[in-house]
Amino acid sequence: MTSALDLRDRVVLTDVSKTYDSAIGPTVALSPTDLTIEPGEFVSIVGPSGCGKTTLLQLLGGFLEPTTGALLVGPDRIAGPSPERGVVFQSPTLYPWLTVRGNIEFGPKCRGVDRKTRRAEADQLLQLVGLGDVGDQRPYELSGGMQQRAQIARVLANDPRIILMDEPFGALDQLTRERLQVELLRLWRQAGKTIVFVTHSVEEAVFLSTRVLVMSARPGRVIVDRRIDLPGDDPDHVRALTVTATPEFQSIKSELAQAIYEAHT
Template identity: 85%
Template sequence: MTAAGPAGRDRVVLSEVSQTYATPTGDTVALSPTDLVIEPGEFVSIVGPSGCGKTTLLQLLGGFLEPTTGTLRVGQDAVAGPSPDRGVVFQSPTLYPWLSVRGNVEFGPKCRGVDRRTRRAEAERLLRLVGLAEAGDKKPYELSGGMQQRAQIARVLVNDPRIVLMDEPFGALDQLTRERLQVELLRLWRDAAKTIVFVTHSVEEAVFLSTRVLVMSARPGRVIVDRRIELPGDGDAVVRDLEVIATPEFQTVKSELAQAIYAAHK
């Protein structure tokens, strides 16, 4: 399964990237020196035991942290801080409660000086894309948790980021809403042709969503498994159906990755 990704300028390259935090009791190594390449158009999920550095790695990719060692580049550009080219979807929606859903989606383009007509049209397009065409005038608190998360995804996509970073965005949702959003996210990934890096605690979610899954060891975190995911029915422009979860191929990959996480946590 692939999405039509952008040119090689969007390749993410980590070279000997590590992260150490200073604490009152001494330095804590959250991420061991890591070499990693993420190709344009990939959907990469990161799984591992709690405290293994998944979110640290995502924050490094987002430019919220400066690596203690090593270099991190997107194409030819060093990551030197947050950028509109790297949109972030957090675990909890971070919508402005005083703005309408449409106003939240328009906020980024408005700050960039995009004219009202253009940003309104793009906001409406993305609200349709995430299934919120009828909710534009509502305030965030009038929406369900799943609808708020979809609005947050639209607010990220409206800035046309080359890379979308997602930190357990469905972790607090009920199972039915989570499954529905997983399917919608795959459709959005295909239609918007973005690179997605997705942090999750769920092995099943990682296998279902991804073209590739990285398993990290317990702290200090390092990538111990880099597994490409190919499932029945995968192919160009194909979005997986939840029925694939019941296939022997899916269960085999899920078990393999779960065992790797268990071994890393021992």
């Protein structure tokens, strides 16, 4: 049975589209789209370049207004950015003049959380993302992967209901990317948040997600909505990288890659 809290956190898009004006005329980035994302889902969005993945994420973040339709979180219309929807960008957006801990404390400080409480919460999050020993360093003293973990911790410090991630691991080396994928799954399991994740990597989408959406070439629309159920995938266990070698994983990956190829041709 769906609880009242679950209903409050459900994301619903009804007939949502986005058209941009340009010098050569209007460009439809997103065709009218109906979509429901249930609380606690990890939904990845994949598709060819220019298909509207980031446009859809920016609509969910409240950075863009839809040309048509309505976006709701529970009963509330998305009318602009909100701390209830945290955003992790492709490149870390940390304040270089603050320490890593200071970056994590920034949101709670703006909300009026007292110093002792926000310091304790920041230290807990630093431990959660594996940065417990670098809280007093500046962001530029950290590796790219560590900066991304700090950015995730800063988003979690605001306790958002939904986390939106726009290719956050795209610029990282493969080893760091794989480590952060496992770390993100662990954080998602522990925090119980809803995550919407944009990526160009089908393998990453299948590995991370409970559900993958494939979008068509522009004008973008959802052409595949695929539930992901892999062997040994239970709520109390973080998925191991070894699952990528299973026939089930490879079959789903091939199915989605084929859908993207056909959408682009």
